[in-house]
Amino acid sequence: xxxxxxxxxxxxxxxxxxxxxxxxxxxxxxxxxxxxxxxxxxxxxxxxxxxxxxxxxxxxxxxxxxxxxxxxxxxxxxxxxxxxxxxxxxxxxxxxxxxxxxxxxxxxxxxxxxxxxxxxxxxxxxxxx
Numbered sequence: 001x002x003x004x005x006x007x008x009x010x011x012x013x014x015x016x017x018x019x020x021x022x023x024x025x026x027x028x029x030x031x032x033x034x035x036x037x038x039x040x041x042x043x044x045x046x047x048x049x050x051x052x053x054x055x056x057x058x059x060x061x062x063x064x065x066x067x068x069x070x071x072x073x074x075x076x077x078x079x080x081x082x083x084x085x086x087x088x089x090x091x092x093x094x095x096x097x098x099x100x101x102x103x104x105x106x107x108x109x110x111x112x113x114x115x116x117x118x119x120x121x122x123x124x125x126x127x128x129x
Contacts, residue, residue, distance in 0.1 A: 005052050012049035013127065016042045016120055023113050032109035033096040039109075039116035040093035043086060046123040053127075065090065078122060085115045 003011070023038035044061065047068045051057060056067050065086055073082050089112055095102045 005055065008052050009049045009127065012045045012052065013124070016045035016049065016123070019045060020113075020116055020120055023116065027106075027109055027113050030106075032104045032106055035109040036089075036092055036096045036104050036112050039112040040089040042116045043089050043119050046120050047086070050123060050126065061090065072126075077126060082119070082122070085119055088112070089116065 019038045019042035023035045023042060026032070026034035026038060044064065047064055048057065050072060051064060051067055054067075054071060056071075058064050058067070069083050069086070072078055073080065092104065092108065092112060096104050
């Protein structure tokens with residue numbers, strides 16, 4: 001039996017919450033690359049929780065983000081600055097995961113974590129409406 005869109009949205013939101021908890025644990029333990037990675041995935045899964053309610057999903061991160069920006073940021077569901085939060089998280093996560101010798105600072109990891117917490121809060125508020 002296939003889950004309905006609301007159940008899938010709730011599942012993805014729970015994944016986002018778990019990712020943000022993992023990001024915090026990583027941050028507290030000096031694992032800054034891991035904190036950046038999990039902060040990004042908290043944002044990504046929160047985006048997917050919103051998108052699925054429109055019946056949209058995609059395998060490529062860029063497609064998931066582009067859809068969210070087009071149908072939820074540009075339409076005013078979320079503040080315009082939301083795009084910058086997503087883009088910043090995406091770019092620094094890519095550097096952490098794929099660039100040799102890239103060192104992320106504690107401050108950068110903390111900033112990404114705090115932005116992810118705020119983003120997740122906004123998505124939760126949106127989904128409650």
